[in-house]
Amino acid sequence: MWQVLASIVGYLAHLSSAHGGAVNYTVGDVWYPGYDPYGGDAQDNAPWMVQRKWITNVPIFEADNISLACNAPGNPAQTSIPINAGEDISAVYYAWVHTVGPMIAWMTPCTNGDCRTFDPKGADWFKIGQRGLLEGTILEGMWFQKQFSTWDGTPDLWNETIPKTLKPGPYLVRHEIISLHSANKPQWYPECVHVEVKGNGSSVPGKEFLAKIPGVYNMSQPEINIDVYDPAVGNKTTYNIPGPPVWQG
Ligand SMILES: [Cu+2]
Numbered sequence: 001m002w003q004v005l006a007s008i009v010g011y012l013a014h015l016s017s018a019h020g021g022a023v024n025y026t027v028g029d030v031w032y033p034g035y036d037p038y039g040g041d042a043q044d045n046a047p048w049m050v051q052r053k054w055i056t057n058v059p060i061f062e063a064d065n066i067s068l069a070c071n072a073p074g075n076p077a078q079t080s081i082p083i084n085a086g087e088d089i090s091a092v093y094y095a096w097v098h099t100v101g102p103m104i105a106w107m108t109p110c111t112n113g114d115c116r117t118f119d120p121k122g123a124d125w126f127k128i129g130q131r132g133l134l135e136g137t138i139l140e141g142m143w144f145q146k147q148f149s150t151w152d153g154t155p156d157l158w159n160e161t162i163p164k165t166l167k168p169g170p171y172l173v174r175h176e177i178i179s180l181h182s183a184n185k186p187q188w189y190p191e192c193v194h195v196e197v198k199g200n201g202s203s204v205p206g207k208e209f210l211a212k213i214p215g216v217y218n219m220s221q222p223e224i225n226i227d228v229y230d231p232a233v234g235n236k237t238t239y240n241i242p243g244p245p246v247w248q249g
Contacts, residue, residue: 059187070192085199086164139234163249
Protein backbone atom coordinates (compact mmCIF):
# COMPACT_ATOMS: atom_id res chain seq x y z
CA MET A 1 0.00 0.00 0.00
CA TRP A 2 2.67 2.46 1.02
CA GLN A 3 4.64 1.40 -1.98
CA VAL A 4 1.70 2.16 -4.27
CA LEU A 5 1.14 5.49 -2.60
CA ALA A 6 4.81 6.34 -2.85
CA SER A 7 4.85 5.58 -6.54
CA ILE A 8 1.72 7.69 -7.16
CA VAL A 9 3.22 10.58 -5.25
CA GLY A 10 6.43 10.10 -7.18
CA TYR A 11 4.55 10.07 -10.47
CA LEU A 12 2.75 13.31 -9.63
CA ALA A 13 6.02 14.89 -8.58
CA HIS A 14 7.48 14.00 -11.95
CA LEU A 15 4.48 15.37 -13.79
CA SER A 16 4.67 18.65 -11.92
CA SER A 17 8.38 18.90 -12.64
CA ALA A 18 7.25 19.30 -16.25
CA HIS A 19 9.77 17.10 -17.97
CA GLY A 20 9.60 13.92 -20.00
CA GLY A 21 11.06 11.81 -22.74
CA ALA A 22 10.46 9.06 -25.27
CA VAL A 23 9.03 6.18 -23.27
CA ASN A 24 7.77 3.78 -25.97
CA TYR A 25 8.11 3.15 -29.69
CA THR A 26 5.82 1.81 -32.37
CA VAL A 27 6.69 0.32 -35.74
CA GLY A 28 3.65 -0.65 -37.78
CA ASP A 29 1.26 -2.28 -35.34
CA VAL A 30 3.95 -3.37 -32.92
CA TRP A 31 4.50 -1.49 -29.70
CA TYR A 32 7.83 -1.63 -27.89
CA PRO A 33 8.08 -0.50 -24.28
CA GLY A 34 11.08 1.64 -23.42
CA TYR A 35 12.87 2.28 -20.17
CA ASP A 36 10.78 3.77 -17.37
CA PRO A 37 13.22 6.10 -15.59
CA TYR A 38 11.23 5.65 -12.39
CA GLY A 39 10.41 1.98 -12.87
CA GLY A 40 13.23 0.48 -10.84
CA ASP A 41 16.11 -1.89 -11.50
CA ALA A 42 13.98 -4.86 -12.62
CA GLN A 43 14.14 -3.46 -16.14
CA ASP A 44 17.93 -3.57 -16.18
CA ASN A 45 19.13 -6.27 -18.53
CA ALA A 46 15.51 -7.22 -19.34
CA PRO A 47 15.65 -9.37 -22.49
CA TRP A 48 12.84 -7.34 -24.11
CA MET A 49 14.40 -3.93 -23.53
CA VAL A 50 15.08 -1.93 -26.71
CA GLN A 51 15.89 1.44 -25.18
CA ARG A 52 19.08 2.63 -23.50
CA LYS A 53 18.75 3.25 -19.77
CA TRP A 54 17.91 6.72 -18.45
CA ILE A 55 17.17 7.38 -14.81
CA THR A 56 15.70 10.86 -14.69
CA ASN A 57 13.51 12.95 -16.93
CA VAL A 58 15.36 16.08 -15.83
CA PRO A 59 16.99 17.53 -18.93
CA ILE A 60 20.67 17.90 -19.73
CA PHE A 61 21.74 21.55 -19.59
CA GLU A 62 25.27 21.36 -21.02
CA ALA A 63 26.03 21.20 -24.74
CA ASP A 64 29.24 19.28 -24.01
CA ASN A 65 27.81 16.78 -21.53
CA ILE A 66 28.96 13.27 -22.48
CA SER A 67 25.43 12.02 -21.69
CA LEU A 68 24.04 14.15 -24.49
CA ALA A 69 24.43 11.11 -26.76
CA CYS A 70 22.08 8.65 -25.05
CA ASN A 71 21.11 10.28 -21.74
CA ALA A 72 22.45 9.07 -18.37
CA PRO A 73 23.65 6.49 -17.67
CA GLY A 74 22.89 5.27 -21.22
CA ASN A 75 23.54 1.57 -20.57
CA PRO A 76 22.88 -0.50 -23.69
CA ALA A 77 19.60 -2.35 -24.21
CA GLN A 78 19.47 -6.13 -24.61
CA THR A 79 17.58 -6.33 -27.88
CA SER A 80 16.58 -4.19 -30.84
CA ILE A 81 13.57 -3.25 -32.94
CA PRO A 82 13.56 -4.92 -36.36
CA ILE A 83 12.66 -2.36 -39.00
CA ASN A 84 12.84 -2.13 -42.77
CA ALA A 85 14.64 0.73 -44.47
CA GLY A 86 11.85 3.03 -45.65
CA GLU A 87 9.62 2.11 -42.73
CA ASP A 88 8.44 4.54 -40.05
CA ILE A 89 9.27 4.52 -36.36
CA SER A 90 7.18 6.50 -33.88
CA ALA A 91 8.58 7.69 -30.60
CA VAL A 92 5.85 7.93 -27.96
CA TYR A 93 5.80 10.63 -25.29
CA TYR A 94 3.14 11.41 -22.70
CA ALA A 95 1.94 14.84 -21.62
CA TRP A 96 4.80 16.71 -23.21
CA VAL A 97 4.55 20.25 -21.81
CA HIS A 98 7.23 22.35 -23.49
CA THR A 99 6.41 24.25 -26.65
CA VAL A 100 9.49 26.03 -28.01
CA GLY A 101 12.49 24.49 -29.73
CA PRO A 102 13.47 21.91 -32.34
CA MET A 103 13.15 18.12 -32.33
CA ILE A 104 15.72 16.06 -34.20
CA ALA A 105 15.92 12.32 -34.93
CA TRP A 106 19.42 10.94 -35.46
CA MET A 107 21.00 7.58 -36.27
CA THR A 108 24.47 6.12 -35.91
CA PRO A 109 25.65 2.65 -36.95
CA CYS A 110 26.81 0.34 -34.17
CA THR A 111 30.18 0.07 -35.88
CA ASN A 112 31.33 -2.87 -33.75
CA GLY A 113 28.42 -4.89 -35.17
CA ASP A 114 26.52 -5.18 -31.88
CA CYS A 115 24.62 -2.32 -30.23
CA ARG A 116 24.67 -4.23 -26.93
CA THR A 117 28.35 -3.46 -26.59
CA PHE A 118 28.55 -0.26 -28.64
CA ASP A 119 29.90 2.92 -27.05
CA PRO A 120 28.58 6.01 -28.90
CA LYS A 121 31.47 8.16 -27.65
CA GLY A 122 32.94 9.87 -30.71
CA ALA A 123 30.41 8.26 -33.06
CA ASP A 124 29.30 9.89 -36.30
CA TRP A 125 25.60 10.67 -36.16
CA PHE A 126 23.34 11.69 -39.04
CA LYS A 127 19.88 13.23 -39.03
CA ILE A 128 16.91 11.33 -40.44
CA GLY A 129 14.36 14.02 -39.61
CA GLN A 130 13.95 17.33 -37.87
CA ARG A 131 10.97 19.44 -36.85
CA GLY A 132 11.09 23.09 -35.90
CA LEU A 133 9.01 26.23 -36.16
CA LEU A 134 6.02 25.44 -38.38
CA GLU A 135 4.45 28.90 -38.52
CA GLY A 136 4.37 32.22 -36.71
CA THR A 137 7.02 33.66 -34.46
CA ILE A 138 9.71 32.01 -32.41
CA LEU A 139 8.05 33.11 -29.15
CA GLU A 140 4.39 32.49 -29.87
CA GLY A 141 4.23 30.51 -33.10
CA MET A 142 3.43 26.86 -33.72
CA TRP A 143 6.43 24.62 -33.19
CA PHE A 144 6.17 20.92 -33.87
CA GLN A 145 7.10 20.52 -30.19
CA LYS A 146 3.79 22.21 -29.32
CA GLN A 147 1.74 20.62 -32.07
CA PHE A 148 2.73 17.00 -31.40
CA SER A 149 1.55 17.11 -27.79
CA THR A 150 -2.07 16.06 -27.40
CA TRP A 151 -2.36 17.87 -24.06
CA ASP A 152 -4.97 15.35 -22.85
CA GLY A 153 -2.87 12.48 -21.55
CA THR A 154 -3.10 10.40 -24.72
CA PRO A 155 0.17 9.44 -26.42
CA ASP A 156 2.15 12.14 -28.20
CA LEU A 157 3.54 10.60 -31.38
CA TRP A 158 6.65 11.66 -33.25
CA ASN A 159 7.01 9.78 -36.48
CA GLU A 160 10.12 9.59 -38.67
CA THR A 161 11.20 7.34 -41.56
CA ILE A 162 14.30 5.16 -41.74
CA PRO A 163 15.97 6.29 -45.01
CA LYS A 164 14.95 3.90 -47.77
CA THR A 165 18.41 3.29 -49.23
CA LEU A 166 20.20 2.93 -45.88
CA LYS A 167 22.61 0.03 -45.64
CA PRO A 168 21.17 -2.71 -43.36
CA GLY A 169 22.66 -3.37 -39.96
CA PRO A 170 22.50 -2.46 -36.29
CA TYR A 171 21.94 1.21 -35.48
CA LEU A 172 21.04 3.51 -32.64
CA VAL A 173 18.13 5.85 -33.26
CA ARG A 174 18.30 8.93 -31.08
CA HIS A 175 15.28 11.15 -30.49
CA GLU A 176 16.18 14.58 -29.22
CA ILE A 177 13.96 17.39 -28.02
CA ILE A 178 15.64 20.72 -27.36
CA SER A 179 13.49 23.03 -25.24
CA LEU A 180 14.30 26.72 -25.38
CA HIS A 181 11.72 28.29 -23.06
CA SER A 182 14.34 29.30 -20.45
CA ALA A 183 16.36 32.28 -21.64
CA ASN A 184 19.91 31.30 -22.53
CA LYS A 185 19.45 27.97 -20.76
CA PRO A 186 18.72 25.28 -23.36
CA GLN A 187 17.39 21.91 -22.21
CA TRP A 188 18.17 18.65 -23.98
CA TYR A 189 15.97 15.56 -23.75
CA PRO A 190 17.66 12.68 -25.64
CA GLU A 191 16.78 8.97 -25.66
CA CYS A 192 18.31 6.17 -27.74
CA VAL A 193 16.75 2.97 -29.06
CA HIS A 194 18.44 -0.02 -30.69
CA VAL A 195 17.19 -0.98 -34.16
CA GLU A 196 18.16 -3.65 -36.67
CA VAL A 197 17.67 -2.22 -40.15
CA LYS A 198 16.71 -4.71 -42.89
CA GLY A 199 16.62 -4.16 -46.62
CA ASN A 200 18.61 -4.13 -49.82
CA GLY A 201 20.07 -0.63 -49.52
CA SER A 202 23.76 0.10 -49.68
CA SER A 203 23.89 3.84 -48.97
CA VAL A 204 25.56 5.63 -46.11
CA PRO A 205 25.56 9.38 -45.56
CA GLY A 206 28.52 11.46 -46.75
CA LYS A 207 30.72 13.49 -44.45
CA GLU A 208 28.65 16.64 -44.84
CA PHE A 209 25.77 14.89 -43.06
CA LEU A 210 27.76 13.70 -40.03
CA ALA A 211 28.16 15.22 -36.56
CA LYS A 212 29.49 14.26 -33.13
CA ILE A 213 27.24 14.25 -30.06
CA PRO A 214 28.32 16.01 -27.95
CA GLY A 215 30.10 18.34 -30.32
CA VAL A 216 27.36 19.46 -32.69
CA TYR A 217 26.07 22.11 -30.25
CA ASN A 218 27.78 24.87 -28.32
CA MET A 219 26.83 28.05 -26.51
CA SER A 220 28.17 30.32 -29.23
CA GLN A 221 25.37 29.16 -31.54
CA PRO A 222 22.56 31.77 -31.55
CA GLU A 223 20.00 28.98 -32.07
CA ILE A 224 21.13 27.30 -28.85
CA ASN A 225 22.15 30.17 -26.57
CA ILE A 226 18.88 31.96 -27.23
CA ASP A 227 16.57 34.28 -25.33
CA VAL A 228 13.17 33.84 -26.95
CA TYR A 229 11.74 36.63 -24.75
CA ASP A 230 14.01 39.21 -26.36
CA PRO A 231 11.65 40.75 -28.96
CA ALA A 232 14.49 41.02 -31.48
CA VAL A 233 14.67 37.22 -31.36
CA GLY A 234 11.17 36.16 -30.34
CA ASN A 235 9.45 38.09 -33.12
CA LYS A 236 11.41 36.35 -35.87
CA THR A 237 9.47 33.92 -38.04
CA THR A 238 12.37 31.66 -38.97
CA TYR A 239 14.52 29.41 -36.84
CA ASN A 240 17.44 27.50 -38.33
CA ILE A 241 17.84 24.11 -36.72
CA PRO A 242 21.53 23.67 -35.89
CA GLY A 243 23.65 20.81 -37.17
CA PRO A 244 24.07 19.12 -40.54
CA PRO A 245 21.24 18.75 -43.07
CA VAL A 246 18.89 15.78 -42.89
CA TRP A 247 20.10 12.77 -44.89
CA GLN A 248 17.26 11.58 -47.09
CA GLY A 249 18.95 8.34 -48.17
CU1 LIG B 1 10.75 20.09 -18.48
